Amino acid sequence: LELGHYIKGGEIKQRLAERVLGRATMFEVYVEETGEILVPANTIIDEAYAARLDEAGVNSIVIRSGLTCKSSHGVCAMCYGRDLARGHLVNTGETVGIIAAQSIGEPGTQLTMRTFHIGGTASRVIEQSSIATQHQGRITFSRMRTVANSDGHQLVLGKSCQVAVVDEQGREREKYVLPSGARLLVTEGQAVKKGTMIAEWDPFNEPFISDVKGTVKFTDIIEGKTFQERVDEVTQRATYTIMEYRTTSFKPSLSIVGEKGKALIRPNSNSAAVFSMPVGAILMVKDGEQVKAGDIIARKPRESSKTKDIVGGLPRVAELFEVRKPKELAVVSEIDGTVSFGPETKGKRKIVVTPETGESKEYLIPKGRHITTQEGDFVNAGDQLTEGYPDLHDILKIKGEKALARYLVEEIQDVYRFQGVNINDKHIEVIVRQMLKKVSILDPGDTGFLVGEQVDKQRFMEENQVALTDGRKPATAETLVLGITQASLSTDSWVSAASFQETTKVLTEGALQGKADHLRGLKENVIVGRLIPAGTGFRSYVDAEIDVPEQPERPDKFLEELEDNPLLIDQEQ
Structure with missing residues (x-):
């Protein structure tokens, strides 16, 4: 997993050295100019190594992570790194999952429950300019x-x-x-x-810039219906602001027209110079006004610079961990390509993304949604086309596991950082690993899986390995992202799942499938009253063969003392 400085608003909020302290390097880290090795591969970065990274000005390194660990049960010590309680490499048998859950849950008491309004200028998020x-x-x-x-x-x-x-x-x-x-x-x-x-x-404002010289023409910009006049308190000047409009037949837009009253064609593209005005846009020109190329014709206040509503604290963390559809769902492009706008259908606007080769994709955007891309923009797969939060399933499908894991870690950290709470990334990574451990079978090949079956990633890899060794066709699957509740219910252990939620359902399904529980986790062992497989009960300690030295025989002198001392003999009897 590649890690760099945590940068927000153009400022480095958390340096690389702080983020990687106590983690293990994947490859050698060296100074490119001289070739001097700063940190060897597979080495825990301690304070001395972190200082060397800082001095050398390294911007990003690849570290081992619990997300990418290949260990079949749990996480290996090197991928986890330093035990934060003791300051040395984590012990085998340490319950890192429980520590992760506690580390995320405990500061949750400091997060606000509801969406709250941050007032005034003092705590406004500093914008990069x-x-x-x-x-x-x-x-x-x-x-x-x-x-x-x-x-x-x-x-x-x-x-x-x-x-x-x-x-x-x-x-x-x-x-x-x-x-x-x-x-x-x-x-x-x-x-x-x-x-x-x-x-x-x-x-604070996103400008709409004319790229041609001509005359401004308003379309569907009608006072009292699609725009209202407001007087700016500071400058005392009247501004025209596009307001929410009821009917879908209005499409407020500005076009730059030539002498014949026809919209001009933009340079570098074959589209007309028409700018659709979103709700909240402030017009900077009047109907019939002459504009030059490079003039700002309207502006829209940027979302985050409004007195910001944090989708507050805990609800946002829960939304991410439970993989719920966000309320403000963003439309995401599935392919790389150039954006163009198609005709409106049923009151929805159509965005067409056209790749250099292959088929174009169409997206319908509901009215009132602010589209963040403009005609002629190039977008990459996974880029947002509208404001809002992307769906986690979309990120996984389009950009893959690592991008999703990075997004989850960053988003969850943002909520906590905003409240001034520091959580080590590795705790969130351990939880995200559990959310991504299942795959859905697309093609079973010559294995025993069924299409659509949800299986553990580890089991899927093992079965495929056996199939390849035997010369059979392996199965193909796609990774699933499960919310933490769903992930807990879909564990292999039915004892653990039944103790959590939906007990009768879990037990009935387990009985019908004739499931066996191998008692690998903590909960199932606690329930049946066995020693838990953690700490000193970890299997490598319990199953270890220990040589017990033979007891030396009692010397004769000791026996003579016994015979002389009747008290000792009584005690022996």
Whole structure:
């Protein structure tokens, strides 16, 4: 698993050295310029190694993680790393799962139960408004679409423009995606030093920028129906704001038209210069006004800069751990491609993502949802097309297990960090490992599985290994993500599942299937009154063969003393 600095709002909130302390390296970590090895492979990073990483300015390393551990039961000590209570490598038989659950549950008492409003400016999340380079090198652009404004500055169009810094060897050292409307401060191929400003933007508003010169024409922008006039308290100027409208027949939009009153075609694309206005957008121009390329015609306040409603504390953590569909569900692109807008159907807007080769995908977006992409943007598979939270199943399907695990760890950590609670990543990783341990069979091949059967990943791998050894066709499967309740109920142990929830259902199913319980976990052993397989009861300790030295025979002198002392003889009898 690759780990780097935790960066939020352009600031490093948690350095790499803090995040990897007590974890084991997967590969050697070395200084690229000199080849000097900082940390050998498979080594626990202690305070001295962490300091070396910090001094050398390492930005990311690959570590061993409980998420990717191949151990069949539980997690191996190296993938878990340091026991945080004792400060050395974790002992075999340590109940890391219970410690993880307690570490996440205990600070949960400090989280708020409901969605709460953060008031005022003091606790407002500090917004990032510029990007500076972290290394020296040369600037390269990809998918860059810009327009020059009247001041001669280059403004970024769309949300797919990327800037990278490349070193002398041609290696990419850092990469940034620029927001729409950012002002570029560098040029392609420019040599930059560390700390050079790349771009800056308004952190609180997202601008709509005209990329052609022409006349503004309003469509369905009607006072009292789709927009209202508001007077700005500070500037005392009237602004027009798009408001919620009842009927679906209105589609408020601004278009830039030529002399004949027809919408102009944008440069670099064959689409018309029409900007659909989302609810909340503030118009910066009037109907019939002349605009130049690079002029801002409207702006929309960015979501996070509103006095932020945290989808609060515990409910958000529960939503993630239970894999529920988020209330504010984001539509996610399944393929890489270019965004275009199709005709509206049944009051829903249609987004079409067209790849360079292959079939395009269509997505219907309900009215009132803010679409975050613009016409002509390039999106990668897994990128959000609308505001909101993505569905965990979508992330798993499109981007894979590691991306989902990273998303879960980051999102859960965000909730706790916001309340000032520090939890080590490894605890969340241990829980996420359990959520991802099942697979659903797609094609059984020549194994004994059935299509759609849910089996343990470990069992699936073992069966496939046997099939390959025998020259048979292996099965194929897709990983499932289960909520923690579901994961607990679908364990192999029916004793453990029955003690948790839905007792009669679990016991009935177990009886019908003739299930055997191998008593591998803690709960099932507690229930039947056996020694739990943890701590000193761990199987490698219990099953260990211990050589007991033979007792030396009693010396004769001791026996003589016994005969002389009647008290001792009485006690013996």
